[in-house]
Structure formats: structure tokens, C-alpha cells
Amino acid sequence: MSLPIVVGITGASGVVYGRRLVEVLLQGGHKVHLSISESGQQVLQHELGTQFELKKFRLSDLIPDAESLPGELVYHYYKDFMTPIASGSFRTRAMVVCPCSGSTISGIAAASSGNLIQRAADVHLKERRPLILVPRETPLSLIQLDNMRTIATAGGTILPAAPGFYHGAERIEQLVDFIVARIMDHLGIEHRLTKRWGDKA
Numbered sequence: 001m002s003l004p005i006v007v008g009i010t011g012a013s014g015v016v017y018g019r020r021l022v023e024v025l026l027q028g029g030h031k032v033h034l035s036i037s038e039s040g041q042q043v044l045q046h047e048l049g050t051q052f053e054l055k056k057f058r059l060s061d062l063i064p065d066a067e068s069l070p071g072e073l074v075y076h077y078y079k080d081f082m083t084p085i086a087s088g089s090f091r092t093r094a095m096v097v098c099p100c101s102g103s104t105i106s107g108i109a110a111a112s113s114g115n116l117i118q119r120a121a122d123v124h125l126k127e128r129r130p131l132i133l134v135p136r137e138t139p140l141s142l143i144q145l146d147n148m149r150t151i152a153t154a155g156g157t158i159l160p161a162a163p164g165f166y167h168g169a170e171r172i173e174q175l176v177d178f179i180v181a182r183i184m185d186h187l188g189i190e191h192r193l194t195k196r197w198g199d200k201a
Helices: 015-027 038-048 102-109 116-126 142-153 172-187
Strands: 005-009 031-036 072-077 094-097 131-133
Touching: 005 015, 005 038, 005 116, 015 031, 015 038, 015 072, 015 172, 031 038, 031 116, 094 116, 094 172, 102 116, 102 131, 102 142, 116 131, 131 142, 131 172
Parallel strands: 005 031, 005 094, 031 072, 094 131
Antiparallel strands: none
8 A cells, every 4th residue: 555645734715625635535545644723624614614623523524425435534633743744754655735824834934843734744844755735825925935935945845726727627626626636746646637738538
């Protein structure tokens, strides 16, 4: 079995991207280690109407038909630094923070490890493993751009939630899948989420 993928959901608008990413990974039979920040929980409730307690989170709180998915999800409370993903000795394939808030980017750039998501991201940078951050906020301040530059220089990938339109999207779900497809590409995972540029079919 392949190494697990860590996913963090933080308090930026666009949590639908994070939910869809987790769903697609589980559909593909992957093992996902998930952590949701407190502000991420609030945005999930506001944008998707899902109600849950962070300490009692269940996969069905995020994906209603989760039982039909072949992958495995392991949930970590965002304040618990004793979990495996807080240590570099725990082997992972990659980490994605989707969506990634500006404060999370700031914490990662400063290696402050203010919560488990920031700590896990710091671990991926120091262990030279893929780290993908998906910011959605716009416009960006010079401070935010500098923080992103710091992370990119350290080996992270900044993948803004800015979907393309050349694939003829007709529904919001197709725009969401465009971004998730780009994340999957950078994870090195095959998928058929969207039509690629130059594809005839």
C-alpha cells in the first residue's frame, strides 16, 4: 500500500475544494490523514452547512456517503501534537492544505507550528516531502506574497484555487474538479477528473 497523504482544511473560503480532494483520494483507495482547524470548521459550517464538533469529527460529517469509499481516513484534532503526522519519523507521501488561509501560510513560513496543521507542514518541508498549499484569498498583500515566496523557496508548492475555463466547464463542480485535478497531478496520482488541454475526447 502506498504511503498516506496528509490533508489540512483551514479557515479560507473554498472548503468545497478540500472536501472534494478528500473524496477523490478516498475514491482512489488512498489513506488520508486529515486535520481541520477551528476556523476551517467554521467555514465548513458556513459554506457547506455541515455541523460537527472538532473533537468528535466523523468522515460522514464531511462526505455523507463515506461508507462506500474504498480508502481509509484517519482524523487528527488540530491541537493534538502527539499524533504521528507531527513527527518526521512518520512516513507520508505528501501533504496538501486545501484551502489554505493567509494565517496558515504565515505560520508555515515562520515555522511557528501554532497548530497541528502548521506543524505537519513544517515537517514536510524539513523532510523534503511534497507540500502543496491552496490559497484562495485575493488580492494578496506584499506580506502574503513574501510568505508564499519563503515557502516556495523552502520546497513547497503554491497552487492557488484559480480554475481555468478552457475545458468548457458548465457547472461549479467542474471548476472545483479542475483545481483538485491539478493537486492530483502534483501528487503524482492518475485521475480522469477533467479534460486536459489538447485532449480530443
